[in-house]
Amino acid sequence: MADLEGILRPPERQLPPYPPKSIYLATGEQMVVRPAVREETSMLLEAIAPLLYVERDFYDIVAARTFAELLGWKRYRVKDEYCLVGLIDGQLVGLVNGRTLSSKVGISYHTLALRRGLRVGAHLFASKMEYHIEILKQKYVYITAESPIGFRRWMLEYDLIQRPDIPHELGGVDVWTLTPELYHAAKDRLVVGERPVPAPLLKTAETITIPEEAQLVQQVTGRAKKRSS
Amino acid sequence: MEVPKGYQCKACGRVFHPKRRFCLGCGGDQFKELALEKEGTLLTFTKLHALTMDFTTRTLMLGIVEYPRGVRALGQLSTDKVEMGMKMRHRWEKVREINGQEIYGLKFYPASK
Amino acid sequence: MRDVAIIGCGMTKFGRREEDLLELLMEASLAAMKDAGLDHRSVDAVYVANMGAGILNYQTGVASALVDRLNLLPAPADTVENGPASGASAIKNAFLAIASGLYDSVLVVGGEKMRAVTGWEATDFVASMTHRQGEYIYGVTLPSLAGMFARLHMAKYGVKQEHLAMVAVKNHENGAKNPYAHIQQAVTMEGILLRPEAVVNNPPIAEPLRMYDCCPVSDGAAAVVLCAAEKAKDAPHPAVHIAGFGQATDIHAVYQRDDPLDLKAVRGAAKAAFEMARLCPQDIQVAELHDAFTILEIVESEQAGFFPVGQGHRALEEGATRLDGKLPINPSGGLKARGHPVGATGVAQVTELVWQLRGQAGERQVSQAVNGFCCNFGGFGNNVLAFVLSRE
Numbered sequence: 001m002a003d004l005e006g007i008l009r010p011p012e013r014q015l016p017p018y019p020p021k022s023i024y025l026a027t028g029e030q031m032v033v034r035p036a037v038r039e040e041t042s043m044l045l046e047a048i049a050p051l052l053y054v055e056r057d058f059y060d061i062v063a064a065r066t067f068a069e070l071l072g073w074k075r076y077r078v079k080d081e082y083c084l085v086g087l088i089d090g091q092l093v094g095l096v097n098g099r100t101l102s103s104k105v106g107i108s109y110h111t112l113a114l115r116r117g118l119r120v121g122a123h124l125f126a127s128k129m130e131y132h133i134e135i136l137k138q139k140y141v142y143i144t145a146e147s148p149i150g151f152r153r154w155m156l157e158y159d160l161i162q163r164p165d166i167p168h169e170l171g172g173v174d175v176w177t178l179t180p181e182l183y184h185a186a187k188d189r190l191v192v193g194e195r196p197v198p199a200p201l202l203k204t205a206e207t208i209t210i211p212e213e214a215q216l217v218q219q220v221t222g223r224a225k226k227r228s229s
Numbered sequence: 230m231e232v233p234k235g236y237q238c239k240a241c242g243r244v245f246h247p248k249r250r251f252c253l254g255c256g257g258d259q260f261k262e263l264a265l266e267k268e269g270t271l272l273t274f275t276k277l278h279a280l281t282m283d284f285t286t287r288t289l290m291l292g293i294v295e296y297p298r299g300v301r302a303l304g305q306l307s308t309d310k311v312e313m314g315m316k317m318r319h320r321w322e323k324v325r326e327i328n329g330q331e332i333y334g335l336k337f338y339p340a341s342k
Numbered sequence: 343m344r345d346v347a348i349i350g351c352g353m354t355k356f357g358r359r360e361e362d363l364l365e366l367l368m369e370a371s372l373a374a375m376k377d378a379g380l381d382h383r384s385v386d387a388v389y390v391a392n393m394g395a396g397i398l399n400y401q402t403g404v405a406s407a408l409v410d411r412l413n414l415l416p417a418p419a420d421t422v423e424n425g426p427a428s429g430a431s432a433i434k435n436a437f438l439a440i441a442s443g444l445y446d447s448v449l450v451v452g453g454e455k456m457r458a459v460t461g462w463e464a465t466d467f468v469a470s471m472t473h474r475q476g477e478y479i480y481g482v483t484l485p486s487l488a489g490m491f492a493r494l495h496m497a498k499y500g501v502k503q504e505h506l507a508m509v510a511v512k513n514h515e516n517g518a519k520n521p522y523a524h525i526q527q528a529v530t531m532e533g534i535l536l537r538p539e540a541v542v543n544n545p546p547i548a549e550p551l552r553m554y555d556c557c558p559v560s561d562g563a564a565a566v567v568l569c570a571a572e573k574a575k576d577a578p579h580p581a582v583h584i585a586g587f588g589q590a591t592d593i594h595a596v597y598q599r600d601d602p603l604d605l606k607a608v609r610g611a612a613k614a615a616f617e618m619a620r621l622c623p624q625d626i627q628v629a630e631l632h633d634a635f636t637i638l639e640i641v642e643s644e645q646a647g648f649f650p651v652g653q654g655h656r657a658l659e660e661g662a663t664r665l666d667g668k669l670p671i672n673p674s675g676g677l678k679a680r681g682h683p684v685g686a687t688g689v690a691q692v693t694e695l696v697w698q699l700r701g702q703a704g705e706r707q708v709s710q711a712v713n714g715f716c717c718n719f720g721g722f723g724n725n726v727l728a729f730v731l732s733r734e
């Protein structure tokens with residue numbers, strides 16, 4: 001059995017870690033962006049689960065795929081995956097994930113904003129691109145969009161190059177690519193944040209807490225809270 | 230190429246673009262066609278980042294140009310390297326596609342080039 | 343002409359709503375009728391303000407559908423469309439009908455369901471009211487007109503990005519105190535302007551305007567019940583009177599105006615409203631202005647006569663328009679934070695003034711408010727309505 005597990009489990013490579021950064025949001029709140037570790041995946045899965053049934057803005061599709069990817073990471077079934085989380089006072093407000101295909105090529109998986117209207121998704125996606133290009137020093141990042149919001153944010157804002165010749169991992173639509181040139185052209189207007197994160201602030205981001213299910217669905221859909229009479 | 234026109238009120242001399250049925254100044258309804266002058270001054274402009282769905286570019290430059298005879302026109306700008314008061318020249322070009330139909334209009338280029 | 347009073351008002355929470363347009367209109371209508379102490383037998387007529395259900399929701403004949411749902415048949419009912427000023431136009435129609443003696447009590451409800459379409463489609467829908475040949479074909483949107491206008495105004499009067507951001511910060515702070523607001527979240531000057539992160543937190547929309555200079559796209563509805571003042575004595579709440587009303591139009595294409603910075607229709611509407619009320623701007627203690635863009639709050643505050651032209655931004659610096667200032671502007675959060683379901687906005691402005699004048703505005707209550715003013719701005723200032731409201 002142990003041998004079979006060895007066959008089923010992709011070989012692990014140690015990826016250079018993403019150095020945490022802090023981002024000052026419109027509300028004055030500080031969001032810490034840091035890498036998640038495998039031990040935190042159970043909690044992330046729990047956070048995402050309620051979104052599997054939220055149709056608005058394609059949250060269901062994105063949540064289901066992210067759930068599968070994180071589960072794959074947790075159970076050693078995805079190769080070289082990483083996940084960055086956005087935390088305000090320790091509470092999860094968004095996450096992004098991806099993996100490396102080779103030393104030169106990265107694949108951007110998904111972006112999930114759990115709090116909306118604060119550009120959390122934009123900040124986290126930018127952090128992910130920063131990781132691939134500046135930390136992993138990759139030449140290409142493969143990106144797809146599965147929602148109109150994603151398409152506008154990634155394809156248009158970064159002026160990505162469409163590559164119909166590259167098959168996407170999930171059998172989805174065309175792949176678009178980010179290169180170091182495009183990244184650096186867009187960096188000034190899209191990539192922000194401060195390093196190093198001061199120790200007290202970093203400490204608030206040590207342990208992830210997740211919003212309650214009702215609260216989360218309300219945040220994501222903008223649905224009015226049920227009035228408690 | 231089609232030449233963009235101004236329409237001068239025969240009664241009071243005021244010029245309009247595009248064509249109107251009645252003059253805004255005196256109410257006159259007789260107009261003389263004029264070619265818009267070659268060069269005008271950029272009165273104001275914006276770089277638009279939130280485009281409607283039929284545009285596939287990330288941004289769009291729009292501006293208002295004032296011609297020497299006083300008529301003004303709004304159009305697209307060829308570049309974002311512009312400032313207020315700059316001299317601009319127009320061309321009549323495709324500016325948009327609406328439901329697959331090509332729409333022609335004014336596109337302004339910096340005059341000094 | 344008979345005096346006209348407002349005896350009831352109500353609204354839905356603005357924002358992204360699950361309900362369809364008719365449900366939103368019903369919710370606001372029933373709240374206003376309940377507030378007025380009216381049952382369905384005592385509504386003589388209905389005016390519904392809506393700009394674009396035909397385009398946004400594939401629903402036409404909105405007023406006819408609504409009176410059926412509300413069991414108000416056979417009350418006369420009309421849908422009023424006047425762009426983003428539809429709400430005030432519907433109130434005007436009710437006002438005239440009661441003042442003339444034709445009806446005694448009239449329900450006015452304004453609503454819009456904009457989030458049924460994508461942001462691009464909503465932007466294009468609103469842009470459809472611009473000049474087709476002179477503006478729209480180039481890709482003009484309302485933010486782009488506001489951006490070009492702001493650049494001119496800022497250059498002429500020394501208004502800075504910071505002044506625009508002050509409007510946003512103030513209105514978000516007020517909106518955070520309004521349970522009906524689309525965005526109930528305060529923002530900081532650092533977060534939207536001063537810190538390096540602001541380039542992403544507050545990206546450009548139509549330069550020099552940024553995201554926090556523009557109102558959100560909202561769903562929602564608001565309603566008021568108007569009544570002949572002589573018959574308003576039995577209403578549960580003290581009546582608020584429509585003391586003055588004014589409306590003016592201006593040249594369609596903004597660039598064709600003699601001075602594109604001169605919002606003549608705002609000035610004309612405000613002047614007429616003050617004249618009818620026999621009041622002047624100094625008599626007003628609370629104002630709701632049409633801040634679809636932050637620059638518009640500044641300019642309307644000048645054109646309505648509250649501050650000299652070119653000085654509106656100084657008043658902001660001094661805090662004169664904050665909740666605790668000399669003339670609080672947009673205590674509701676304005677279009678900026680309360681949201682802008684286009685057909686609802688004019689009615690929501692009047693609703694806020696009624697709450698303020700009755701002393702029912704909760705945490706955002708302005709002190710000592712006797713007279714209120716509102717301005718509903720259609721097109722890019724080509725059709726503007728203003729009301730002066732007074733409590734007894």
Ligand SMILES: [Zn+2]
Pocket residue numbers: 238239240241242243252253254255256257
């Ligand atoms: Zn004339």
